[in-house]
Amino acid sequence: MSKDADNLRIKPATMPAGGWGSVGEVAHILFDQRAALKDSALLLKQNKTDGYACVSCAWAKPANPHPFEFCESGAKATAWETTSKRIGADFFERHTVTELEAWSDHELEGQGRLTTPLRWDAASDKYRAVSWETAFAEIGAQLKAAARDKVVFYSSGRASLETSYMYGLLARMYGNNNLPDSSNMCHESTSVALQKTIGDGVGTVVLDDFAQTDCIFFFGQNVGVNSPRMLHQLQEARRRGVQIITFNPLRERGLVSFTNPQSPAEMLSGSETAISTQYHQVKPGGDTAAIMGLCKAVFALDDAALAEGEQRVLDMSFLTEHTHGFADFEAAVRACGWDAIEAESGLKRVALERAAAVYAGAGAVLGVYGMGLTQHRNGVQNVAMIVNLLLLRGNIGKPGAGVCPVRGHSNVQGQRTVGITEKPELAPLDKLKEQYGFEPPRDKGMNTVEACEAILARQVPAFIALGGNFLRAVPETVLMEAAWREIPLTVQIATKLNRNHVIHGKASYILPCLGRIEIDRQRGGEQSVTIEDSTACIHGSRGMAEPAAHTLLSEPAIVAGIAQATLDANPRADWQGWVDDYGRIREAIAETYPDIFHDFNARMWTPGGFRKPVGAAHRVWKTESGKAEFTVPEELQGNPDLKGGPATMRLFTVRSDGQFNTTIYSHDDRFRGVYGSRRVVFMHRADMAERGFAQGELVTLRGAGGDGVAREVGGLAVVPYDIPQGTIAGYFPECNPLIPLWHHAKESKVPAAKAIDVLVERSGSAA
Numbered sequence: 013m014s015k016d017a018d019n020l021r022i023k024p025a026t027m028p029a030g031g032w033g034s035v036g037e038v039a040h041i042l043f044d045q046r047a048a049l050k051d052s053a054l055l056l057k058q059n060k061t062d063g064y065a066c067v068s069c070a071w072a073k074p075a076n077p078h079p080f081e082f083c084e085s086g087a088k089a090t091a092w093e094t095t096s097k098r099i100g101a102d103f104f105e106r107h108t109v110t111e112l113e114a115w116s117d118h119e120l121e122g123q124g125r126l127t128t129p130l131r132w133d134a135a136s137d138k139y140r141a142v143s144w145e146t147a148f149a150e151i152g153a154q155l156k157a158a159a160r161d162k163v164v165f166y167s168s169g170r171a172s173l174e175t176s177y178m179y180g181l182l183a184r185m186y187g188n189n190n191l192p193d194s195s196n197m198c199h200e201s202t203s204v205a206l207q208k209t210i211g212d213g214v215g216t217v218v219l220d221d222f223a224q225t226d227c228i229f230f231f232g233q234n235v236g237v238n239s240p241r242m243l244h245q246l247q248e249a250r251r252r253g254v255q256i257i258t259f260n261p262l263r264e265r266g267l268v269s270f271t272n273p274q275s276p277a278e279m280l281s282g283s284e285t286a287i288s289t290q291y292h293q294v295k296p297g298g299d300t301a302a303i304m305g306l307c308k309a310v311f312a313l314d315d316a317a318l319a320e321g322e323q324r325v326l327d328m329s330f331l332t333e334h335t336h337g338f339a340d341f342e343a344a345v346r347a348c349g350w351d352a353i354e355a356e357s358g359l360k361r362v363a364l365e366r367a368a369a370v371y372a373g374a375g376a377v378l379g380v381y382g383m384g385l386t387q388h389r390n391g392v393q394n395v396a397m398i399v400n401l402l403l404l405r406g407n408i409g410k411p412g413a414g415v416c417p418v419r420g421h422s423n424v425q426g427q428r429t430v431g432i433t434e435k436p437e438l439a440p441l442d443k444l445k446e447q448y449g450f451e452p453p454r455d456k457g458m459n460t461v462e463a464c465e466a467i468l469a470r471q472v473p474a475f476i477a478l479g480g481n482f483l484r485a486v487p488e489t490v491l492m493e494a495a496w497r498e499i500p501l502t503v504q505i506a507t508k509l510n511r512n513h514v515i516h517g518k519a520s521y522i523l524p525c526l527g528r529i530e531i532d533r534q535r536g537g538e539q540s541v542t543i544e545d546s547t548a549c550i551h552g553s554r555g556m557a558e559p560a561a562h563t564l565l566s567e568p569a570i571v572a573g574i575a576q577a578t579l580d581a582n583p584r585a586d587w588q589g590w591v592d593d594y595g596r597i598r599e600a601i602a603e604t605y606p607d608i609f610h611d612f613n614a615r616m617w618t619p620g621g622f623r624k625p626v627g628a629a630h631r632v633w634k635t636e637s638g639k640a641e642f643t644v645p646e647e648l649q650g651n652p653d654l655k656g657g658p659a660t661m662r663l664f665t666v667r668s669d670g671q672f673n674t675t676i677y678s679h680d681d682r683f684r685g686v687y688g689s690r691r692v693v694f695m696h697r698a699d700m701a702e703r704g705f706a707q708g709e710l711v712t713l714r715g716a717g718g719d720g721v722a723r724e725v726g727g728l729a730v731v732p733y734d735i736p737q738g739t740i741a742g743y744f745p746e747c748n749p750l751i752p753l754w755h756h757a758k759e760s761k762v763p764a765a766k767a768i769d770v771l772v773e774r775s776g777s778a779a
Contacts, residue, residue: 019679019688019689020687020688020689020691020692020708020729021686021687021688022686022687022707022708022731023687024685025265025683025684027265027682027683054090054094054529054556054557055082055087055090057556058082058086058090059073059077059081059082059241060077061075061551061552061617061618061620062617063554063556064529064553064556065422065423065528065543065545065551065553066082066086066090067090067093067170067528067529068085068086068089068422068672069086069238069239069241069419069420069421069422070169070239070418070419070420070421070423070425070543070546071239071241071242071418071545071546072218072219072545072546072547072549072621073545073549073620073621076619078244081241082241083240083241083243084240084669085237085238085669085672086241088672088677089672092675092677093507093527093529094527094529094530094557096124097124097125098124098125098127098560099123099125099126099127099508099509100128101128101139101140101141104130104138104139104140105138107138108136108138109132109514109516112509112514113511113514113515116676117481117510117511117675118678118679120508120509120510120511120513120514121509121510121675123508123509124508125527125560125561126506126507126508126509126522126524127524127560127564128561128563129141129142129143129144129147129521129524129563130142130521130522132516132519132520132521134518139520139522142521144573147521147523148573148574148576149577150521151501151503151521152574152576152577152578154473154474154500154519155186155474155574156578158474158501160188161187161188161190161453161455162188162471163186163188163190163472163473163475163476164190164192164458164466164472164476165182165183165186165188165191165478166463166476166478166480166482167179167191167193167194167427167432168193168194168421168479168480168481168482169193169195169420169422169423169424169427169479169480170421170422170423170479170528171423171427171478171479172528172542172543172553172567173426173427173429173430173541173542173550173598173601174541174568174594174597174598174601175478175567175568175571176423176427176478177430177431177600177601178568178571178572178590178597179191179478180430180432180439181444181575181585182574182575182578184431184439184441184444184450184453185450185575185579185582186578186579187453188455189433189434189453189457190434190457190463191431191432191434191457192434192458192460193424193427193428193432193460194424194480194485194673195424195425195427196434196460196760196761196762197460197485197486197763198383198386198387198419198420198762199419199420199424199425199762200386200757200761201386201387201388201391201394201395201757201759201762202214202215202395202417203428204392204395204759204760205392205393205395205396206395206399206415206417206628208392208396208635208641208643209399209635209640209641209643210415210633210635210641211627211632211633211635212626212627212634213428214548215414215547215548216408216409216414216416216628217378217415217416217629218547218549218623218629219245219547219620220411221376221378221411221412221416222245222246222248222378223245223248223249223412224376224412225254225377225378226254226374226375226377227257227370227376227378228246228249228254228256228377228378229257229259229367229371229377229378229379229380230257230260230380230381231258231259231379231394231398232259232299232381232382232384232385232766233380233382233383233384234260234262234264234382234384234666234667235266235287235418236265236266236267236669236683237264237667237683238418238667238672239418239546240266242418243287247285247287250287250289251285255289255290256287256288256289256290257288257289257290257292257367257370257371258290258291258292259292259299260292260293260294261293261294261295261296261384261735261739261741262293262666262694262733262735262741263291263734266287266683267288268287268288289370293358293359293735293736294357294358294736295356295357295358295359295650295662295736295738296384296650296664296736296739296766297356297388297389297390297649297650297651297662297766297767298357298359299357299384299385299388299394299397300356300393300394300645300647300648300650301353301355301357301648301650302359302364303394303397303398303400303401304345304348304397304645304648305353305357305359305361305368306367306368306371306401307341307345307400307404308345308353308364309364309368310368310404311342311345311346312365313368313372314372325372325404326404326405327404327405327406329406330405331403331404331406334403334409334631334633334640335639335641336635336639336640336641337643337644338642340642340644341400341642341643341644344644352648353648356650371405372405375412376407376410376411376413377402377405377412377413378412378413378414379399379401379407379415381398381416381417383765384766386417386762387757387763387764387766388650388651388757388764388766389651389652389653389755389757389767390645390646390647390652390757390758391758391762391764392758392759392760393643393645395417396645397645399643400642400643402414402415403642408628408629408631409628409631414629416546418546419545420673422545425544425545425546426542426543426550429605429624430605434456434457434459435457436452436453436455436456439452441454443604444604447584447600447604448582448584448585449582449584450582460486460761461753461756461761461763464487464492467492467495467499468491468753470498472499473499473500473501474499474500474501474502474503475499475501475517476574477504477505477506478505478571479506479567480674481510481511481512481673481675483511483515484512484745484748485673485748486753486763487748487752487753487755487756487763488723488752488753489749490749491753496515496516496517497515497516497517497518498518500518500519501518501520501521502516502517502519502520502521503521503523504520504522504523505523505525505567505570506522506523506524506525507524507526507527507560510674523565523570524561524563524564524565525564525565525566525567525570526555526559526560526564526565526566526567527557528541528553529555529556529557530557530558530559530564531555531556531558531559532555534569534591534592535592535593536592536593536594538554538555539555539594540552540554540555540594541553541594542598544621544624545621547623548623548624548626549621549622550615550616550623550624551616551618551621552616568591568594569591572588595613598613598616599613608624628640650767651767651769653755657716659771660716661699661738661769661770661771661772662738662740662767663713663739663741663747663750663767663768663769663770664739664740664765664766664767664768665741665744665747665765665766665768666741666742666743666744667743667744668680668684668690669681669682669683670690676690684731686731689729691727691728691746692728692729692730692742692743693711693728693730693731693740693741694731694732694733694735694740694742695731695733695740695772696734696735696736696739697732698737699737699738699740700730700732705730707731707732708729708731709729709730710726710728710729710774710775711726711728711730711772711773712727712728712772712774712775713726713740713747713750713770713771714770714771714773715750715768715769715770715771716770717752717755719754721752723749724749725747725749725750727775740770740772744765747765748765750770751763751764751768
C-alpha cells in the first residue's frame with residue numbers, strides 16, 4: 013500500500029481527448045511492448061474491410077474508414093496482443109503460483125504472451141508444460157465424470173462468431189445451458205429492457221444515423237476511454253451544429269473536448285472541438301429520475317403548445333399507431349413531483365427543462381448510453397426510461413434517431429447472436445436438435461451471478477473459460493477467491509497470464525491460443541473469422557501478424573479438442589472439419605440462423621459489414637402487443653436496497669484510460685490527472701473538508717450492505733475531483749470486493765457496480 017502511495021502523482025487534467033496525449037500513449041506502449049515497427053504497420057489494417065477487427069471495443073466499423081481507423085485504446089490492445097514478450101515453461105520454473113498471487117494485474121499481463129499449454133502441479137506449486145493431447149484427454153476425462161448440469165462454460169467478449177457457435181454447441185451437447193458471458197456483467201440490462209420494450213435486444217442505430225441526427229442525448233458512457241473512435245462521429249455532428257446533451261456523474265474529458273489526432277491542422281494549432289453543449293452531473297443511480305424530469309418537461313411543453321394552438325411536441329400519430337401503454341406512462345409522469353425528481357437525480361428542475369427544450373425542438377434524436385445506466389439495481393428500468401423518452405417524439409425507426417447502447421468488448425454482442433446464452437428460449441434448440449441429432453437441454457442455465465452463487469455453494473465441479481478474467485471481474489472478490497480454490501477443475505483459454513490463472517482450482521489448465529490479429533493457418537489454408545459490432549453489423553477479420561509461437565492453437569481448435577475428448581462421436585458435428593476450414597463453421601451457422609446468416613461466406617467481407625435484421629429499426633415491434641411498449645418505473649431511487657445512514661457515501665466504479673476492462677496497460681489515468689497508482693478514491697472537495705481529509709491521505713472503504721459480511725478495500729489515496737457531493741469513485745476492478753453478489757440489477761442480474769453504499773474511514777497518511 014505504501015508503495016502505491018509513494019508512486020502517486022496528481023496533476024491538473026485539462027487536456028482534450030485525442031491530441032498529442034493520445035499520440036504519446038500509443039508511441040509509449042508500442043515501444044514498451046518491443047514491437048514498434050511491426051505494430052505500426054499492423055495498425056494501418058485495423059478495422060479495415062481487408063484487415064482485422066480491433067480486439068478492444070465493439071464500436072462500429074465504417075464502410076469508408078479513415079486512413080488510421082484505430083484509436084488509442086485499439087492501438088494499446090494491438091500492441092498488448094502482438095508484443096514480443098513471451099512466457100514459456102521456464103517462467104514458471106522461476107516462480108511459484110503462490111508468489112504470482114502477489115503480482116498486480118499489470119505485472120501479470122505485462123510478462124507477455126503464453127506459448128505452451130500448462131497444468132498446475134500441486135507438489136511444486138508451479139505450472140508445468142503439458143502436451144495438447146494430454147491436456148485434452150485429462151480435461152475430457154474429468155468432464156465426463158462431472159455432474160453435467162453443474163459445469164460452467166464461460167466466455168468473454170473477444171471470441172469470434174465461429175468459436176462462440178462451437179462453444180455453445182459444446183455446452184449443449186455436453187448437457188446444459190450454463191453459458192454465462194461478459195454480457196451478464198455489463199449490458200444484460202440492455203438485452204432485457206430492449207427486448208421487452210421494442211422487441212429486439214439490441215440497439216436500432218447504425219453509423220449513418222450519426223450523420224443524420226439533429227441531437228444526441230448521452231447517458232453514462234465514457235467515450236474517451238471506452239470507445240474513442242466514436243469521437244469522430246461526435247465531432248462531425250458538432251460541426252453540423254448538433255447539440256449533445258450529456259448526463260454523467262464525472263466530467264469526462266472525452267465528453268468535454270476532442271482534438272482529432274488524424275487532423276494535422278488540429279494537431280499543429282491545438283484546436284479543440286467542444287463535445288457536450290450541456291453537461292449534467294447526475295447523481296449515480298439518478299438516471300431514472302433525470303429522465304422522468306425530461307419527460308415531465310416535455311409534457312409541459314406539449315401542454316403549452318396545445319394551449320397556444322401550435323404544433324404539438326408529442327408525436328401523437330406515432331404514439332397512436334406504434335405504441336402501447338402511453339396513457340399509464342403519462343399519468344405516472346404527471347403525478348411525479350419535481351421535489352422527488354431533483355432529490356433523486358441530483359439535478360435542478362431548470363437544468364432538466366433546458367435539456368428537454370432541446371429535445372423538443374429536434375427532429376431526430378439519438379439516445380446513446382453505456383454501463384452508467386445498466387450496472388444499477390434499476391438498470392433495466394433505466395434503459396426502459398431511455399426508450400420512453402425516445403418514443404414520445406417518435407425517435408425510434410427513422411433516420412438520425414434511435415436507441416444506441418455502446419457495447420464493450422469486441423464481439424460481446426455477437427456471441428449472443430450465435431447462441432451464447434443461458435436462456436433456452438433465446439437459443440434455436442429445435443433447430444439444433446434437427447441439425448445435429450441430439451436432444452438439447454431445455455432447463456435454464458446459470459448466468460454470471462448464478463454461477464458465482466453456485467461456486468460459493470461449492471456446487472460447480474468444473475469451470476471452463478473461453479478468454480476473460482472472470483474471477484477479477486465479478487463482485488464479492490474475497491469470498492469468490494476462497495471458493496474458487498475448491499473447484500475440482502478450472503480451464504482457462506487465454507493469450508496472457510492473469511489473476512484467474514494464479515487463483516485456480518484443484519486441477520488447473522492454461523490453454524494458450526492464437527490472438528485474432530495473428531495469422532491462423534489450418535489444413536484448409538489461412539483462416540478468417542467474423543465479429544458483430546455494437547450496431548449489429550457483422551464483419552470479417554483476417555489475422556496479419558505471425559503467431560507468437562508455433563505451439564499455439566486457435567480458439568476453434570481448442571474448443572474442438574475439448575469437444576472431441578469429452579463428447580460421444582456425432583457424425584453431424586464435424587469438429588475437425590470445422591477446424592480445417594472455418595467456412596464450414598459459417599455454413600453451419602447459416603443453417604442454424606438462416607434469417608441472419610444466409611450467404612454468410614459471401615457476405616462476410618461487405619464494406620461496413622452486413623447487418624442482422626433489427627425489426628424495431630423499421631418500426632416492426634416483436635413484442636406481445638405488436639407495438640413499442642411504454643413502461644412505468646417502479647421507483648425513482650437508484651439504490652433502493654442499500655439504505656445506509658448519514659455517514660455513508662455512494663461509490664461508483666470507473667475505468668481509466670490506462671485499461672480496457674480487466675486489462676491494465678499502465679497505472680496512469682491522464683484524463684483524470686492520476687499517475688503511478690490506481691489505488692485512489694475520487695471525492696468532492698466539500699466532502700473532503702467535512703471529513704477532514706487531505707489530498708493523498710489514505711482511507712479504507714467498508715461496505716454498508718447490512719448483511720453481516722465484512723467487505724473492505726484499504727490503502728486508497730483521496731483525490732479531489734469534480735464529482736457530485738455525497739458520492740465517490742474508484743477503479744474497477746480494484747473496488748469489486750465492496751460489491752455484494754446480491755447487489756445486482758433486478759431482472760437482468762447485472763452487478764450494480766455503479767452505486768455501492770460504503771463508509772469511508774481514515775487509515776493513515778501517504779508518505
